[in-house]
Amino acid sequence: MTRTIVIGGGIAGLASAALLARDGHDVTLLESRSELGGRAGLWSAEGYRFDTGPSWYLMPEVFEHFYRLFGTSAAAQLDLVKLDPGYRVLFEGDPDPLDIRADRAANIRLFDSVQPGAGRALDRYLDSAATTYDMAVKRFLYSSFESFRSLLVPDVLRRLGRLARLLLQPLDKFVAGYVRDPRLRQILGYPAVFLGSAPNLTPSMYHLMSHLDLADGVLYPQGGFATLIDSIAGIARAEGVRIITDARVTAIRVTDRNRVAGVRYDDADGRSTQLDSDVVVSAADLHHTETELVPAKLQTYPERWWNKRVSGPGAVLVMLGVTGQLPQLAHHSLFFTTDWGRNFGQIFGTKTSVPSPASLYVCMPSATDPSVAPTGDSNLFVLVPVPADVTLGGGGINGAGSTTVELVADAAIAQVAQWANIPDLAERVSVRRTVGPADFADDLNSWKGGALGPAHTLRQSAFMRGSNMSKKIAGLYYAGGTTIPGIGLPMCLISAEILLKRLRHDTTTGPLAEPLPARPKRHPGPTDLPGVTEKPVKSAPRRS
Structure with a gap:
């Protein structure tokens, strides 16, 4: 069997591991943190549960196709509801929001x-x-x-x-x-x-x-996006993938013939371990993989290549537990400033700054899902786009983040309160946590502290985005939002499928036939090693 190591336990890493195991690889997945999910994380406090990343379920046929490759379906794995309105849009200086219907x-x-x-x-x-x-x-x-x-x-x-x-x-x-x-x-x-x-x-x-x-239309998985991560992790385990958490990869090992030899990683206690493999798939941030884990002379995408690329925006995330309900907001609400061209200029221009006021996004899953907040209360996730700049600092709990991040959060809360006519919003906040660009860099090794990955400009789309295979190290491949085809949960699932096609030298351009053949029989062995700490999240009943 081909011994394969997958770096990163986000959706792309889990999907890649599952597909490769199904195809006959002997797969070990290494995740640096104690929980799986990557950007699609979960944080809980005082009865509130927050998705810390993706919150839009779009391109449902991509999820359905992925599940069908393994002989199951989205309906069997998730409790999906269609949102109506799909989202609400509030405009600066305009008292009348617009609801985008289903x-x-x-x-x-x-x-x-x-x-x-x-x-x-x-x-x-x-x-x-x-x-x-x-x-x-x-x-x-x-x-x-x-x-x-x-x-x-x-x-x-x-x-x-x-x-x-x-x-x-x-x-x-x-x-x-x-x-x-x-x-x-x-x-x-x-x-x-x-x-x-x-x-x-x-x-x-x-x-x-x-x-x-x-x-x-826009869908939502009851219980939050952690249920999606749990379902794909479950599929990976069922296919025989070994998952090791608290395993921070420090190097991709290479033979003197420039072929993958395996990886070196540190466990939670700092002990260094070597694993041998024939193939390494990095679903971690591509900039981190290339500039930190690969020897300088063997980097396909060295720092000088990145100096010519455009990062997507950074973000200040604000997670709020709010007493009482907020009918002024929908499950998804967008706040658009009048001069949003200036907003984008501040984020992507040569001289960047934090927009104020900002065009921002608010997710209130408690409008749909009673499991994410105490009965009668509201769960708010606010995303403020900012420049991808780690010097803005990181976040914290109850105001413990950097001065800049907490000021951005305060301004966002005040903006939502004013525009949506919730004058007492700040006084009703009982739980507060912020995340800043420095957290994306520290926790997810994100290039420049960006929240998403390289922006989809013309020079960073399709084949110009880069290859999912190293040009200098045989056996090294990439998956995830920082490689092809791009940003977003559906794209990450597709990136895993493209990876499998690359390893098969399959140059077709459409999705693979459903379902995939059953995986070849292998010698019995453990499918998990110590270190996995995540637990399934029970889907919540639908709210009428």
């Missing part, structure tokens, strides 16, 4: 009510988004770009002119061709933020994202 027809009517004729324009826009999305799934998202021959097919060649326009025209200009109202332009431009970018930096190819929220 179906396309309702959103077309909404756009028409804001700007006469915009409904018909949205209909055309969503047709384009759906066509582009289908093309992306069929020809680009599941490709390793090991060979470009598979892209020289009639359906791609016929659309070369349109594809060129979608790649070269920024999203904000593309949106402006459909609607005039600035609020509607912001709604259509906001998906750039999911991609760690800004509307003026993101290729309009990514208008396909609007197909996901404005037509497909």
Whole structure:
């Protein structure tokens, strides 16, 4: 059997480990922290439970496909509910928020009510988004770009002119061709933020994202996103993956013939251990992998390569347990400033600063899930985009973070209170924790302390994002949001599948056939080693 080590126990690492084990690899997964999940973490205090990272369940067919590869389904693994409204948008100086509904027809009517004729324009826009999305799934998202021959097919060649326009025209200009109202332009431009970018930096190819929220709708797994991590970890174990937590990899070992030999890691007590392997897959941050774990002369992506790249935004996260309910907020609420171009400039410009006021995001899962807060109380997760800059500091509990991070949190709470008309919000906070860019760097080895990874600019999309295989070390591969195809939970699942295709030298561009063949029989052995501390999170009943 091929002995394989996977570095990182986030969703990409777990999915990669599961797929490779299913394919016959003898897999050991090493996670530096005591719990699994990576960015999709969990924090609990005083009866409140917070997802510390991803909170949008989009591209449901990607999750469904992944589960079906293993002979199961999303319905069997998760308790999914559709949100209606999918999200609420509040605008600076405007007392009337807009609710994005759970179906396309309702959103077309909404756009028409804001700007006469915009409904018909949205209909055309969503047709384009759906066509582009289908093309992306069929020809680009599941490709390793090991060979470009598979892209020289009639359906791609016929659309070369349109594809060129979608790649070269920024999203904000593309949106402006459909609607005039600035609020509607912001709604259509906001998906750039999911991609760690800004509307003026993101290729309009990514208008396909609007197909996901404005037509497909937004889902939520009851119990929170930790249930998703638990389910994929369970699949990995069932496939025979050994999981070791509190195992911080300090080096990827290489033979004198520039081939992977294994890794060296430190356990919770600082003891150093060596593991041998034929293959190493790093699902950790690619910058960390290349510049810290690989010898300098064998780095495919050395520091000078990163100096020419654009990081996605950093973030200040604010987790709040609030007494009482907050009907002014939906499960997902977006707060858009009038001059949000200036906001993006402060985050991505040559001279960065923290926006004030900020276009920010608030998640209140207690609107849907009674298990995440004490009965009658509210759970708030506030995300404030800031520059990817570790000097802004880290967070803490009850105001113990850096001065800058806590001031950003205070301003965000005041902004939400004012814009959503919750004047006593600050007084009702009983639990508070903040996270800052320095925490992303320290806990997740994130490049520049960014919250997401490299931004999806033109030069950092598709095959220009980089390869998922080392060019200098045989047997070293990559997975996760910092490599192809990019940022987000669905993309991380796809990155795991692309990894398997790369190892198989499979140059097809679509998803693998479902289900995967049963894994080859192996000698009996333990599927876990001491160190795993996570426990399943029980799904909560649906709230009527």
